[in-house]
C-alpha cells in the first residue's frame with residue numbers, strides 16, 4: 037500500500053486544503069452495502085471527476101459510484117478571471133454536488149483521499165476509513181512546484197496569489213487589485229508549458245485591464261512570461277491594442293521574462309540571475325505545475341510530474357485499475373482545460389462501463405473549445421477535434437481552428453456571448 041501519514045499528506049496538499057478536509061470529514065463512508073464487481077470510486081469533483089461520476093451512472097445505472105471531494109462548494113477556474121474583471125461574482129462560478137446525488141444516485145463523500153492501495157484496490161480517507169473499488173477514477177487537478185523560482189514556497193501565495201485554483205486565492209487577488217492605487221503596476225508571472233489553461237493568463241490580463249480602464253486608467257500590466265509565445269497570441273495582442281492601448285506589456289522569456297527569483301517581502305521578482313528586477317504593487321505569481329498530490333503519492337506520475345496513461349482509456353500505465361483524467365493526466369495533444377477534463381470524464385465512463393461488461397473500448401473522438409474574453413463584448417476562441425491514433429491522442433487536421441484575425445465588433449460580441457453560453461453548458465453537463 038502507498039502508506040502516507042495524515043500529517044505528511046496535509047503538509048503536501050497545503051494548509052488550506054487540509055483545513056477543508058478536517059472540517060468536512062464528519063461521516064464515515066458506509067461500506068456495508070458494497071457489491072464487488074461494480075464499485076467505482078471517483079476522486080475529485082472538478083469538471084473531470086464530476087463528469088465521470090455522472091456519466092458512469094448514465095452509461096451504467098447499476099454501477100455503485102462514489103465521488104470523494106472535500107469541498108462542499110467547488111468554484112470553477114473558468115469564469116474566475118471574469119470575477120477579477122468585475123463582470124461576475126464568486127457565486128456565479130460556484131458549483132455543488134446535490135444534483136449528482138439526487139438525480140443520478142451518486143454517493144458523495146465530503147473528504148480527502150490520503151492514500152491509495154493499488155494492490156488491494158482500496159482508498160483511505162483522511163478520517164482513517166477505507167473504501168474498496170473495482171475501478172478508480174482520479175481527477176485531482178494540479179499542484180504547484182516549489183522549485184518554480186528561488187525564494188518561492190507555498191507561503192509566497194499569501195502575498196503574491198496564484199489564483200490558479202479558484203476560491204480563496206481568487207478572492208485575495210481580487211481584493212488586492214481593488215486596493216491597488218491608480219497608476220500602480222500589476223505584474224503577472226506566467227508559467228512555462230505545460231500548465232493548466234494555456235490562454236488563461238492572457239484572458240486574466242485582459243480582464244484586469246478592463247477593470248483598470250474603468251477604475252484605475254493610469255495603471256500598468258506587465259506580463260513576465262516563462263515562454264516565447266502563447267495561445268491565441270495574435271488575437272489577444274490585437275485586442276489589447278484596440279481596447280487598452282499600451283496598458284498591457286508582454287515580456288517573453290528571452291527578453292527578461294523568465295523569472296528565476298521572487299522576494300515576497302520586497303514585492304519584487306528577478307530574471308537573468310538578478311540583472312532585471314521588477315517591483316509590483318500587486319504580483320500574481322503563477323507557479324510551475326504538476327499532477328495533484330494524491331496522484332503523486334499514489335505512484336501514478338513519471339519524472340515529468342504528470343500521469344502517463346493509455347490514451348485510449350485513460351487507464352494508468354502504472355496501475356491499470358486506476359484511470360487518471362483531467363489536468364493530472366498526460367493526454368497527448370489535448371490541453372489541460374475544463375473542456376478537456378469534461379470530455380475525458382465521458383470517455384473514461386464509457387471505457388469503464390464497457391470494461392466491466394467485458395467489452396473492448398471504442399475509439400473515441402474528443403473535443404476541446406476554449407473561449408476567452410478580451411473584454412465583456414470581445415470574445416475569441418480556439419477549438420479542436422482529437423482522435424486516438426497510433427498510440428496517442430492527436431489533433432485532427434482541418435477540424436477546429438481559431439477566431440478570424442479580422443472580425444467585426446458584432447462577431448467579437450457574438451463570441452463573447454458564446455463564451456457565456458459555453459460556461460452555462462459545460463457546468464450543466466458536469467454538475468447537474
Ligand SMILES: Cc1cc2nc3c(=O)[nH]c(=O)nc-3n(C[C@H](O)[C@H](O)[C@H](O)COP(=O)(O)OP(=O)(O)OC[C@H]3O[C@@H](n4cnc5c(N)ncnc54)[C@H](O)[C@@H]3O)c2cc1C
Pocket residue numbers: 079080081082083084085104105106107110112113114115116117147148149150175176177178199200201232233236237240328329330361362363364372373374375376377405406407408
Ligand atoms: C484562470 C483560469 C481560467 C480557466 N479558464 C478555462 C476556460 O475558459 N475553459 C476551460 O476549458 N478551462 C479553463 N481553465 C482550466 C480548468 O479550470 C482546468 O483545466 C480544470 O479545472 C481541470 O479539471 P480537473 O477535474 O482536472 O481538476 P480540478 O478542477 O482542479 O478539480 C480537482 C478536484 O479534486 C479535488 N481533490 C484533489 N485532491 C483530492 C483528494 N486527495 N481527495 C479528494 N479530492 C481531491 C479538489 O478539491 C478539486 O475539487 C481555467 C483555469 C484557470 C486557472
